[in-house]
Structure formats: C-alpha cells, structure tokens
Amino acid sequence: MAKMQTPVHAQHETDHATLGLYISGFLLSLLFTLTAFGLVEEHVHSGHTVFSHQFLIGATVVLALAQFFAQIYFFLHLGRETKPRWKLLVLFFMVLVVLIVVIGSIWIMYNLNYRMTPDQINQYMINQNGGI
Amino acid sequence: MSEVALGIQEEEREADVKTTFGFWVYIMTDCVLFASLFATYAVLHRNTFGGPSSNELFSLPYALAETLVLLTSSFTCGLAVLAAQRRNKNLVLACFAITALLGLTFLGLELHEFRDFVLQGDSWRRSGFLSSFFTLVGTHGLHITSGLIWMAVMIAQIQRRGLTRGTLRRLNLLSMFWHFLDVVWIFIFTIVYLQGVL
Numbered sequence: 001m002a003k004m005q006t007p008v009h010a011q012h013e014t015d016h017a018t019l020g021l022y023i024s025g026f027l028l029s030l031l032f033t034l035t036a037f038g039l040v041e042e043h044v045h046s047g048h049t050v051f052s053h054q055f056l057i058g059a060t061v062v063l064a065l066a067q068f069f070a071q072i073y074f075f076l077h078l079g080r081e082t083k084p085r086w087k088l089l090v091l092f093f094m095v096l097v098v099l100i101v102v103i104g105s106i107w108i109m110y111n112l113n114y115r116m117t118p119d120q121i122n123q124y125m126i127n128q129n130g131g132i
Numbered sequence: 133m134s135e136v137a138l139g140i141q142e143e144e145r146e147a148d149v150k151t152t153f154g155f156w157v158y159i160m161t162d163c164v165l166f167a168s169l170f171a172t173y174a175v176l177h178r179n180t181f182g183g184p185s186s187n188e189l190f191s192l193p194y195a196l197a198e199t200l201v202l203l204t205s206s207f208t209c210g211l212a213v214l215a216a217q218r219r220n221k222n223l224v225l226a227c228f229a230i231t232a233l234l235g236l237t238f239l240g241l242e243l244h245e246f247r248d249f250v251l252q253g254d255s256w257r258r259s260g261f262l263s264s265f266f267t268l269v270g271t272h273g274l275h276i277t278s279g280l281i282w283m284a285v286m287i288a289q290i291q292r293r294g295l296t297r298g299t300l301r302r303l304n305l306l307s308m309f310w311h312f313l314d315v316v317w318i319f320i321f322t323i324v325y326l327q328g329v330l
C-alpha cells in the first residue's frame with residue numbers, strides 16, 4: 001500500500017486555514033491599499049508637488065506587489081504547500097509569461113512609436129485600411 | 133475492511149487535490165489573459181484622441197470605495213471556508229450571503245461608473261485609452277458577474293445538499309476564484325486608478 005503512494009499524496013488540501021491567517025491578510029491588504037491611496041491623494045491635493053512622479057510610480061507598484069504576496073500567502077495559502085510545490089511552479093511559469101507579454105508589448109510599441117514619423121504612420125494606415 | 137475504507141478516503145482526497153490543482157492552472161492562465169489586457173492598456177492609455185485623459189476622468193475616493201468593498205468580500209469569502217471546515221452550515225450560508233451582497237455592491241459601483249462615463253460621451257468609442265479601459269475593467273466585471281452566479285448556485289446547493297464532499301470541494305474552488313479576482317483588482321486599482329491620476 002505504501003509503495004503505491006504517489007507524490008500527490010504528500011500534498012494536502014488547504015484545509016488547515018485559520019482565522020488568524022485571514023485576519024492578518026485582511027489587515028495587511030487594508031494597510032497597503034490605504035498607504036498607496038494616501039500617498040497619491042496627498043500628492044494630488046498638494047498640486048503635484050510633494051513627491052516626484054518616479055517615486056510615486058515605484059511606491060505604488062511596490063505596495064501592489066506587497067499586497068499581491070500577502071493575499072497569495074494569507075488568502076490562497078500558497079507557500080504553505082508541502083513538496084512537491086506544483087502550484088508554486090505553475091505560478092512562476094505564469095509570472096514569466098506575464099512579464100514577457102507585458103514588457104515585450106510595451107517595448108515593441110514604444111520602439112515603433114519612436115521610430116516611425118507621423119507621415120509613416122499615416123501611410124501605413126492607408127496601406128492597411130485604405131484610409132485613416 | 134478499514135483498510136478498504138482508508139483506501140477510498142485516500143482516493144477521494146487525491147481527486148480533490150487534482151481538481152484543486154487543475155483549477156489553479158486555469159486561474160494562472162486567466163492571469164495571462166488579464167496581463168495581455170494590462171499590456172494593451174499600458175500601450176494605449178496616452179492615446180486620448182482629444183478625449184478626456186485618465187486624470188480628468190477618474191475619482192480616487194470612488195475607486196477606493198470599490199477596492200475596500202471587494203477586499204472585504206474576499207475576507208468574508210475566507211470566513212465561509214473556515215466555517216465550512218467546522219461544518220457549520222448556517223455560518224457558511226451567512227458568510228456567502230454577505231460576500232455576494234458585497235460583490236453585488238462592487239458590481240453596482242462599477243456599472244454606475246461606466247454609466248456615468250457613457251452618459252458624458254466618454255464611452256469605449258471615444259478613444260484608444262477608453263477602449264482599453266473599458267475592455268480591462270469590463271473583463272474583470274464579467275468575471276465578478278460569473279463569480280456571483282456561481283455563488284448563488286453554491287448557496288442553493290449547500291442549502292439543499294448540505295456540506296457534502298462535493299459541495300465542500302466546489303466551495304474551496306469558488307473561494308480561490310474570488311480571491312483571485314481581488315488580486316487582479318489590486319493591479320487595476322494601482323495601474324489604472326492610482327497611477328492614472330498622477
């Protein structure tokens with residue numbers, strides 16, 4: 001019987017969740033959301049002078065990622081999975097695909113925008129659609 | 133005899149683990165769908181074609197209210213899972229009812245925002261920016277809608293059949309789906325709304 005056990009057996013369901021986990025996840029998410037909102041609201045009310053643009057874009061992305069990890073851990077219970085960590089593996093693959101799609105699209109479109117003059121774009125659209 | 137019973141239990145648990153994993157893979161592919169919509173939005177969000185730009189259009193407190201409603205619903209959905217583990221049927225139903233109400237509130241807020249934009253003449257036909265905005269946020273809204281339908285079915289099933297192995301498994305999948313929608317919304321709130329008004 002023991003020999004028939006496949007690695008899947010070692011993986012338990014997420015049935016060990018506790019109230020404490022959900023409360024910590026909720027409070028952390030609340031904290032990250034309100035911080036991000038507060039920073040941006042302060043900036044807008046002060047007439048866009050308090051923080052630099054780059055700082056705020058960086059700060060909001062970091063806070064979003066922090067909340068992403070908090071929810072993945074506390075709500076979806078990832079990271080509490082026993083080996084083999086198939087869910088984590090699929091998550092990594094998803095992140096890889098997402099990065100390629102998002103960074104690749106922005107890069108290509110920015111590059112096209114940079115290299116083509118408005119005349120070239122118009123000509124391209126005329127060729128493609130028979131008009132603008 | 134007990135060995136056979138144990139074997140069946142093991143088999144059932146393995147089936148549950150496989151179903152959960154399969155659903156997880158679906159959720160991850162759905163993330164790729166949202167990523168492509170985010171990429172489209174990132175490329176198009178400055179192409180306003182003379183229409184309103186994102187900082188003229190969006191109201192941050194309104195978006196924050198939507199965010200808090202959805203976050204709270206994600207939390208109450210987690211409470212439903214906890215109640216299910218304790219086999220407390222009425223508490224499960226109560227938690228799901230609250231979650232569904234909060235989900236409906238969120239959907240109402242979102243549709244109200246859409247309606248205001250369309251009535252101002254800023255529909256998806258106005259500019260590339262608005263097309264990508266409506267596609268991204270609308271796709272999330274569609275997911276929320278299907279989640280709400282699923283939740284209604286779930287509530288009816290639990291009421292009729294109680295907390296059986298089958299309903300418990302689907303309840304766990306539904307909670308995964310609902311938490312996932314909240315995770316996607318974090319990025320919509322950050323990239324579309326917060327960074328939109330900068």
